[in-house]
Amino acid sequence: ETGVTQSPTHLIKTRGQQVTLRCSSQSGHNTVSWYQQALGQGPQFIFQYYREEKNGRGNFPPRFSGLQFPNYSSELNVNALELDDSALYLCASSYVPGQGPGANVLTFGAGSRLTVL
Amino acid sequence: GQQVMQIPQYQHVQEGEDFTTYCNSSTTLSNIQWYKQRPGGHPVFLIQLVKSGEVKKQKRLTFQFGEAKKNSSLHITATQTTDVGTYFCAGGPKYNFNKFYFGSGTKLNVKP
Numbered sequence: 001e002t003g004v005t006q007s008p009t010h011l012i013k014t015r016g017q018q019v020t021l022r023c024s025s026q027s028g029h030n031t032v033s034w035y036q037q038a039l040g041q042g043p044q045f046i047f048q049y050y051r052e053e054k055n056g057r058g059n060f061p062p063r064f065s066g067l068q069f070p071n072y073s074s075e076l077n078v079n080a081l082e083l084d085d086s087a088l089y090l091c092a093s094s095y096v097p098g099q100g101p102g103a104n105v106l107t108f109g110a111g112s113r114l115t116v117l
Numbered sequence: 118g119q120q121v122m123q124i125p126q127y128q129h130v131q132e133g134e135d136f137t138t139y140c141n142s143s144t145t146l147s148n149i150q151w152y153k154q155r156p157g158g159h160p161v162f163l164i165q166l167v168k169s170g171e172v173k174k175q176k177r178l179t180f181q182f183g184e185a186k187k188n189s190s191l192h193i194t195a196t197q198t199t200d201v202g203t204y205f206c207a208g209g210p211k212y213n214f215n216k217f218y219f220g221s222g223t224k225l226n227v228k229p
Contacts, residue, residue: 033217041221041222042205042220043160044219048216090159090160104165104209104215105150106152106207107162108159108160111159
């Protein structure tokens with residue numbers, strides 16, 4: 001089975017620009033969650049998509065938006081970039097609802113490291 | 118809002134010593150997961166605990182979920198250099214068990 005892949009791996013933007021990050025979920029998974037991880041911090045929940053519908057949102061401004069496509073891949077869009085948006089953006093896929101040992105386990109991609117200058 | 122606190126922030130041990138990290142939630146959880154992130158890597162799932170008072174073991178790692186389902190711990194016996202990394206707990210709130218809120222992590226350094 002293929003894992004979670006994210007692109008691009010690294011990118012540099014300037015303040016005020018917009019960015020789109022992409023994620024292909026693991027085969028068989030139907031849910032994608034996006035996290036922001038600042039240096040030395042734990043991942044912070046941005047939002048989650050379940051079967052193309054947004055299924056909850058963390059404490060992030062509307063500049064952060066997303067999509068999930070019929071094949072369960074996903075995009076994270078950030079508008080009007082700020083310096084504090086510099087972070088590792090992690091995508092995690094999972095299968096929900098589920099029972100058994102593998103249910104609801106987050107499988108993370110390697111992340112997209114965004115630097116805002 | 119949902120808050121998950123984790124202590125200590127850092128732990129430096131000599132190889133062979135034990136290590137414990139603690140996780141506390143401000144609200145009752147549906148379940149809790151533990152992840153390990155190696156330097157420069159991404160979080161990798163270790164285990165999920167669901168039941169009140171649950172204890173699970175994976176070789177040298179012991180995971181506990183509190184009776185009130187608000188706290189958890191990870192204990193590593195006889196650390197090895199391969200245990201180096203940051204350990205995160207992630208709480209699944211009762212109202213939506215699949216949206217996980219991560220603690221700030223405990224960074225473990227093991228000296229050979």
